[in-house]
Amino acid sequence: MNQQRPRKDFRGRRDLPPERFIDLARMAAFDTLRDVHSSGAYANLALADQQRAHDLTPQEAGLCTELVNGTCRWEGTYDRIIEAAAGRSLDSLQPAIVDVLRLGTHQLLGMRTPTHAAVSTSVDLAGVALGERTTGVVNAIIRKVAAKDLDEWLDELTEGMGTLGALVLRTGHPRWIVDAWAAVLPADELEAALQADNVAPVPSLVVRPGLAERDELLADGGRPTPYSPFGVVREGNPSDIPAVRQRRAGVQDEGSQLVALALTRVEAEQGRWLDLCAGPGGKAALLAGLAQQDGSTLLANELHEHRAELVRKALMAYPVNQWQVVVGDATAGDWEPGSFTRVMADVPCSGLGSLRRRPESRWRRSPQEVHELHDLQAQLLDAAIEAAAPGGVVAYVTCSPHKAETSAIVTQVADDRVEVLDAPSLLPEVDGAAAHTDPRFVQLWPHRHGTDAMFLALLRRR
Known part of the structure; x- marks a missing residue:
């Protein structure tokens, strides 16, 4: 049973009607949305903070997570519905009231919450969190939202x-x-x-080559990923798994595993490998294990010290003579040009390929942000090419399918220094991996492959 507390337990006031209560799950969801919309917090981080602050049970945490993530994913659609029901712009309402209405709308149209429960809890939430003066407007609007189901609203709008x-x-x-x-x-x-993008993924785990075998994770309740030989899909908290706690395995989307694997499948000499933008370290850890098996070593570069520390932690289970982490600007790397046999350039991007796991990001990103990243991405790919030895291979990777961040960058930078390779041929087990824009590139998709929408181009230095 959900715990219920009057508003005095949340804000210290005692002037509410004695019957006005709200359960902790909905209160935590509301506080999370306020963190997201008023403070710019990341939904996943704010959600975890509020669940701890409200001391939610696992059942309550599940309800809170669905309320927050579902509301964030469908925010744009719900806002149009709320405006139509209210007959006024959302700008005319207090932002906190809008968040109450969004939560109520998701319960009405996106969950199986009975109408009377969705309406009454929305009104109670307004009274507990915002005060009695707000309950009238919330009651009037949410009842109008409840007058139609989602399909009827969408047909009308x-x-x-x-x-x-x-x-x-x-x-x-x-x-x-x-x-x-x-x-x-x-x-x-x-x-x-x-x-x-609206279906939350089950966590994907990855074993660190040379440190763990996939059978260990499969024996702990996982199932094998469809394509990556290193991956396991498993419900639950990854930190419950000993191999993850010991850094012999980690959390990594299968798409990220596949683009790293493709880089290692290209014929190239032994030597030094470079991870150009290594934070937070998932690809670096996979590459470090594969480099060790190849008789090569890995240099992981990261611009920011706090992210470089995450890379070090991801690599720490490997022998220290197999890898090195440095902090520096990758566009002017502190290394000899032409000195690496394989280069991973997983460049900063909009992250539009991971919308299913970051529900609020679709409403935060903008075309302007994509445009602003363009020059940096081109500079990083150019630096990666310069770092590659003759005959060496560069992987240009983004977690975005946007043309401006993918094929347009490669077309702009790839000149007579490099040969563009057939990247999909390096992942023959992945059906439909060829990008629609250029069949030499890999473009993974959630609806095709169950992965994030990762892009990969492979270039060989002449």
Whole structure:
């Protein structure tokens, strides 16, 4: 049973009607949304903080997580519905009241919460968290939202819209992201790709080569990933697994595992490998194990010291003579040009390929941010090419399918210094890996492969 407390336990006031209560899960969800919208907090971090602060049971934490993540994913669609129900702009309402309405709308339209419960808990939440004066407007608006189900609201709001405009509301994405996906996908896959962003992934784990075998994780309740020989999918808290606590395994999306694996499958000489932008260390740890098996060593570079420390922790289970972590600007690396046989350039990007695990990010990112990253990404790829030895291989990787961050960068930078390789041929077990924009590139997708939307181009230095 959910715990219930009057508002005095949350804010110290005692002037509420004695019948006004709210359960801890909904209170924690509301506080999380306020952290996200008023303070710019990351939803996953704020959610964990609030669940601890409210001392939620596992059952309460599950409800709180669904309330927060579902509300964040569908925020744009819910806001349009709330405005239609209210007959006024959201700007005319207090931001905190809007968050109460968003939570109530998700319960009504995105969960199986009975109507009376969704309405009453929304009104109680407003009274407990914001004061009795707010309950009237919340009650009036949320009852109007409850008058229609989601399909009825969507049919009403999308009437007369074009196909792409309707997908904005029906899949819960900003229009610019819908347009960007439409530019890099076959038309008959567009809606499926957008809908896949709304399905939370099960955590993927990865064994560190030479430190653990996949059978160890499979014996602990996991199931093998479809493509990566190092991966396991497992419900639950990864830190419960001894191999993860001992850093012999880690948490890493299968797509990230695959792009690192593809780099190591290209024919190249033994020598030094470089991870150009290594933080927080997932790919570096996988590469370190594979480099050791190849008779090579790994240099991991990271711009920021706090992220470099995360890389060191990810690598610490390996012998210290097999790897080195340095802190520096990768565009002017403190190493000899042409000295690495393999270079991983997993460049900073918008992160649009991981929308399914970062529910609020689709509403925070903008086309301007993608544009601002362009020059840095091009400089980093150029630096990666310069760092590669003759015959060496460069992997250009982003966790984004946006054309401006993927094929456009490679086309701009790849000149007669390099040969563009057939990257999908290095992952023959992955069906449909070739990018729609250029079949020499790999583009993974949640709806096709169950991974983040990772991009990979492989270049060989002439």
